Amino acid sequence: MPQDIIEPRVLKGFRDFLPAQEAKRRDFTRRVEDAFLARGFVPIDTPALEYAEILLGKGGGETEKQIYRFKDHGDRDVALRFDLTVPFARFMAAHYHELYLPFRRYHIGKVWRGENTQRGRYREFCQCDCDIVGADSPGSDFEILSSMAAALEALGLGAFSIRVSHRGAFNLFLEGLGVKERSAEVLRIADKLRKIGPEETTSLLAAAIGAGPAERVKSFIGITGGIGEGVREMEALLGGECPATARLKEIEALAAETGIGKKIVLDASITRGLDYYTGIVFETYLDAMPGIGSVCSGGRYDDLASLYTKERIPGVGASIGMDRLLAALEEIGGEGETKSFVKALLVCADLRHLGQAFALAERLRGSETPVEVFTERKKIQQAFAYAEKKSISRAVILDEEYLRAGRYIIRDMRTRENSEASDFDGLVASLGRP
Amino acid sequence: MPQDIIEPRVLKGFRDFLPAQEAKRRDFTRRVEDAFLARGFVPIDTPALEYAEILLGKGGGETEKQIYRFKDHGDRDVALRFDLTVPFARFMAAHYHELYLPFRRYHIGKVWRGENTQRGRYREFCQCDCDIVGADSPGSDFEILSSMAAALEALGLGAFSIRVSHRGAFNLFLEGLGVKERSAEVLRIADKLRKIGPEETTSLLAAAIGAGPAERVKSFIGITGGIGEGVREMEALLGGECPATARLKEIEALAAETGIGKKIVLDASITRGLDYYTGIVFETYLDAMPGIGSVCSGGRYDDLASLYTKERIPGVGASIGMDRLLAALEEIGGEGETKSFVKALLVCADLRHLGQAFALAERLRGSETPVEVFTERKKIQQAFAYAEKKSISRAVILDEEYLRAGRYIIRDMRTRENSEASDFDGLVASLGRP
Numbered sequence: 001m002p003q004d005i006i007e008p009r010v011l012k013g014f015r016d017f018l019p020a021q022e023a024k025r026r027d028f029t030r031r032v033e034d035a036f037l038a039r040g041f042v043p044i045d046t047p048a049l050e051y052a053e054i055l056l057g058k059g060g061g062e063t064e065k066q067i068y069r070f071k072d073h074g075d076r077d078v079a080l081r082f083d084l085t086v087p088f089a090r091f092m093a094a095h096y097h098e099l100y101l102p103f104r105r106y107h108i109g110k111v112w113r114g115e116n117t118q119r120g121r122y123r124e125f126c127q128c129d130c131d132i133v134g135a136d137s138p139g140s141d142f143e144i145l146s147s148m149a150a151a152l153e154a155l156g157l158g159a160f161s162i163r164v165s166h167r168g169a170f171n172l173f174l175e176g177l178g179v180k181e182r183s184a185e186v187l188r189i190a191d192k193l194r195k196i197g198p199e200e201t202t203s204l205l206a207a208a209i210g211a212g213p214a215e216r217v218k219s220f221i222g223i224t225g226g227i228g229e230g231v232r233e234m235e236a237l238l239g240g241e242c243p244a245t246a247r248l249k250e251i252e253a254l255a256a257e258t259g260i261g262k263k264i265v266l267d268a269s270i271t272r273g274l275d276y277y278t279g280i281v282f283e284t285y286l287d288a289m290p291g292i293g294s295v296c297s298g299g300r301y302d303d304l305a306s307l308y309t310k311e312r313i314p315g316v317g318a319s320i321g322m323d324r325l326l327a328a329l330e331e332i333g334g335e336g337e338t339k340s341f342v343k344a345l346l347v348c349a350d351l352r353h354l355g356q357a358f359a360l361a362e363r364l365r366g367s368e369t370p371v372e373v374f375t376e377r378k379k380i381q382q383a384f385a386y387a388e389k390k391s392i393s394r395a396v397i398l399d400e401e402y403l404r405a406g407r408y409i410i411r412d413m414r415t416r417e418n419s420e421a422s423d424f425d426g427l428v429a430s431l432g433r434p
Numbered sequence: 435m436p437q438d439i440i441e442p443r444v445l446k447g448f449r450d451f452l453p454a455q456e457a458k459r460r461d462f463t464r465r466v467e468d469a470f471l472a473r474g475f476v477p478i479d480t481p482a483l484e485y486a487e488i489l490l491g492k493g494g495g496e497t498e499k500q501i502y503r504f505k506d507h508g509d510r511d512v513a514l515r516f517d518l519t520v521p522f523a524r525f526m527a528a529h530y531h532e533l534y535l536p537f538r539r540y541h542i543g544k545v546w547r548g549e550n551t552q553r554g555r556y557r558e559f560c561q562c563d564c565d566i567v568g569a570d571s572p573g574s575d576f577e578i579l580s581s582m583a584a585a586l587e588a589l590g591l592g593a594f595s596i597r598v599s600h601r602g603a604f605n606l607f608l609e610g611l612g613v614k615e616r617s618a619e620v621l622r623i624a625d626k627l628r629k630i631g632p633e634e635t636t637s638l639l640a641a642a643i644g645a646g647p648a649e650r651v652k653s654f655i656g657i658t659g660g661i662g663e664g665v666r667e668m669e670a671l672l673g674g675e676c677p678a679t680a681r682l683k684e685i686e687a688l689a690a691e692t693g694i695g696k697k698i699v700l701d702a703s704i705t706r707g708l709d710y711y712t713g714i715v716f717e718t719y720l721d722a723m724p725g726i727g728s729v730c731s732g733g734r735y736d737d738l739a740s741l742y743t744k745e746r747i748p749g750v751g752a753s754i755g756m757d758r759l760l761a762a763l764e765e766i767g768g769e770g771e772t773k774s775f776v777k778a779l780l781v782c783a784d785l786r787h788l789g790q791a792f793a794l795a796e797r798l799r800g801s802e803t804p805v806e807v808f809t810e811r812k813k814i815q816q817a818f819a820y821a822e823k824k825s826i827s828r829a830v831i832l833d834e835e836y837l838r839a840g841r842y843i844i845r846d847m848r849t850r851e852n853s854e855a856s857d858f859d860g861l862v863a864s865l866g867r868p
Contacts, residue, residue: 006488008527008742010481011512016525018532019476019539026467026477033460037775038799040806040824042453043460047444047558048482048544049502049514054440068483070504073548078445080483091450093442098452100823102810105453110482114507124481132809139788139809146792257789258796308442341471354573355691358580362692365472372474375566375573376536389534390474 013115013123020338020391024329025126028322029108031154036130039147041104046087048110052079054090057307066113080112084129084319092133093308101134104143108322122323131317133304138250141280141300144316145251148284148296149260151320157329159287160295163267164227164251166280167299168244169234170271173220176238179209184275190221193269198222221269227252230266247279278302279316292328296320340392342372343431344410347383349399357398367428371396387413394431447549447557454772454825458763459560462756463542465588470564473581475538480521482544486513488524491741500547514546518563518753526567527742535568538577542756556757565751567738572684575714575734578750579685582718582730583694585754591763593721594729597701598661598685600714601733602678603668604705607654610672613643618709624655627703632656655703661686664700681714712736713750726762730754774826776806777865778844781817783833791832801862805830821847828865 010016017025033043052069056079069079081087084107092103108128115121130147132140145162152160170190174183189204196204198218205214216237223233231245231252238245248266255261272281279300286295298318305313344364346357357373364371372392374383380397387395397409397418408421410430421427444450451459467477486503490513503513515521518541526537542562549555564581566574579596586594604624608617623638630638632652639648650671657667665682669675682700689695706715713734720729732752739747778798780791791807798805806826808817814831821829831843831852842855844864855861 005744006491006742008488008524008739009485010528011483011485011506011510012508014481014483016481016528017477017479018529019478022477022479025479030464038804039795040774040776040779040804040826042775042824043451043456044453045451045456045459047448047450049445049448049546049558051443051445054442057440065507068504068506070502072445072502073499074446076445090442094444094450095452100820104806112483124483135810137809137811139785139807142792143807143809254789254792258792305442308440310439340474341476342474345474351573355688358576358688358692361473370472370474372538373573373577375571375577376569377571386534390476392474 011123013121015122015124021326023338023341025322025326028155028326029128032128032151032320032322033106033108035151035154036106036147039104039143039150041106041130041147044088044091044105044107045109046081046084046091046107048080048112049078050081050087050090052077054308055079055081055086057086066115068112068114081109082113083111084109084127085317088129088131089305090308092313093305093311096309096311096313102132102140103134104130104132106130125323128320128322129317130320131304131315133313133315133317135316136300136314138247138254141247141316142251142254144298144318145255145264145280145282146258146260148298148318148320149263152284152296155325157286157288157295157325160263160284161287162264162282162284162296163224163270164248164264164280164282165266165268165270166244166248167271167277168279169238169242169248170220170268172242172244173234173238174217177209177213177216179213182209186217187271188273190217190269191271191273193221223266223268225265227255227261227264227266230268234266234268244279251280272297272299276301282318286328289328292324294321295325295328338391340390342370342392344369344371344394344396345374345383345387345390345392346371346396346398347374347380349380349397351377353398353403356403360396360398363424364428364431369428369431371431384411384413396427396431445557447555449556449558455760457772457775459756459760462589462760463560463562466562466585466754466756467540467542469585469588470540470581473538473577473584475540475564475581478522478525478539478541479543480515480518480525480541482514482546483512484515484521484524486511488742489513489515489520491520500549502546502548515543516547517545518543518561519751522563522565523739524742526747527739527745530743530745530747536566536574537568538564538566540564559757562754562756563751564754565738565749567747567749567751569750570734570748572681572688575681575750576685576688578732578752579689579698579714579716580692580694582732582752582754583697586718586730589759591720591722591729591759594697594718595721596698596716596718596730597658597704598682598698598714598716599700599702599704600678600682601705601711602713603672603676603682604654604702606676606678607668607672608651611643611647611650613647616643620651621705622707624651624703625705625707627655657700657702659699661689661695661698661700664702668700668702678713685714706731706733710735716752720762723762726758728755729759729762772825774824776804776826778803778805778828778830779808779817779821779824779826780805780830780832781808781814783814783831785811787832787837790837794830794832797858798862798865801858803862803865805865818845818847830861830865 067079072078193201202218223230231248255264277299281299283294284296300316361371361373395411408427411418421430501513506512627635636652657664665679689698711733715733717728718730734750795805795807829845842861845852855864
């Protein structure tokens, strides 16, 4: 039956993940998950598709333009989730009375936005969120910060700093300056300091609130360094301690006792543009790659789910930019070399011995040595070529000699040199070497 | 600002996954993945959303009615994937020349179908597929069967049997009977044998191809047992060896050498309704729960991606019914008791010691002992209640005595009895006990 071929294309802004990429993504995800699980965070999941009314909430604006929204078979107005925060709010409202508080959850999943793809953004991407809700304590603030530090350490991306500030301190400062009513605008401008530099920031601020106040704001958002010293500077500008600086000091005390103190610094320019946040706010930068921007951001909010319930649910949370981290990693290429999960490819010189290869493979897996069996009737050189393409670092050749004398030939795929192991334990030891 | 509350409901056929369920799902997924990875399978992923033309292919019929399909912002005709097979075919066509063959891949992901939910079906569910493409060998057939056996063993669901047959043998038999042109219908009827019983099957067959041939088909599909014996019975009915029975014997030889022989049985009634399959076909039943149906099914096909490429890509694959397995597990409730990932909740008698609790927690995590720190200013009884609700089996109480003498109080949350550990190693040992 002759037929037309359909072109196997994917939608713009969407991606296939080839094995090397997907294996890296899954490995990343597991490491982050393990860090969360080891701290009492538990996973949840929510539907990809929800009532549009729920996802849009008060919505409108940018979100409405970007959301994938349509009528389903039952003529319901539905949409694909565009983040994990809104579904979490709906989830908490729906399950509030089944859950224990404080509720520590993480959620890793795909979200969809019909964004302009010209800026290198994707329309399907992975989010990784972690929150503690139903708690308003310094301990929960610190737990989020230290859990993020642990997750980033697990990813092995080198040194980083978590740059923390507090919305309450900034708001109080603006109030003192008499520019409280312009605070949303000032926060947005301050947030750009890292991008546009102090001069541009000051002139934008001056245009918004006048030159005098702009200079004072510039001093405030210029505060950066260890929390202890930074808080003292803040308090000098604020005229004393306030609940926000007291909270920052409590966090610092916890950080000092656990030794992650050096990873957390105060940076008063961090405001996180969103209205949503009311307490601490933070962003995280890799020392080696500051240019890629914040790889993990978050903060404290007063009320997560007011759209869906009358229960007030305060919380603190963070979001790890998995796609950004992976893209960065690919760019530096440091860990770029892909390694196969299996330690070796078992190759039979004669396919009559394939059953014995399968048996040996199971025995090796039982000794923590994952291996793959080459099952095809091909020349041995073709098996080697396959191993190379798949980045499998060794081949084990089973020939008549092996079957007679129990001797294994091990080929290093990089050096193309053969060595021998005279028994099973020797084989395991050889395959375990890096 | 007073506002209306939006009811936090989910769409019919969609589900929230609460922590106990989601943790189980993720644990299941990891175990299956580890079994795949240890055999050289590599992960891929594809977009949730694709061109409708690609997903529907020649399509129409049931698929067209169930698929979530809509126009995106660019007026493209798009749809949510309804399985992982069609995207895999498109993927292979798109990346054929970048990949090494035979290509062993697994893919775990969500799919969406706007099905009638009355039969207890969900509109969003997880699929878990595993294939070897670009190979037509007995070794690759066997690899799929043994990998499925390994994955199911990793799930710890007790004994199971993989019931195998071969489409080629059945087709040859029907050809011999002179009813080849009715083979699609006969295959569909035979496939129901386990559900409707032999009598009903025979009368349906008689109506389709006449009483005489129906009796002969009944004999054929009644063949069941060890592959060796079963193949001999098949060959007796077929009048000798054919490529299909030769293939089954090769698979049996491999199974015998690796010791998974007993898990694989021949069952000539297995046909897997779909036209798609051309070689071995199989289904898998749990001994303890035959009623839930096949938990892992698949087979060999001639040509995966003919809709999207002129390359002929034969392969063999399987799909594990993760949702079915999880639902079954919940029903028997055997493993129903949820256990927390963390081994203990660390509770401070006085929050001034919270920093020390965080430091102890990190030290414990470094000794393979995940723990959670209770961060709230609550009565100790409330911390215990929290641990109980979260199924954390122990609490470690840090009081003045601990801080003075380095002595830990460990509370068993089930027995509500306290014990003591006099040093860190003793604490690790206590928390490691089941």
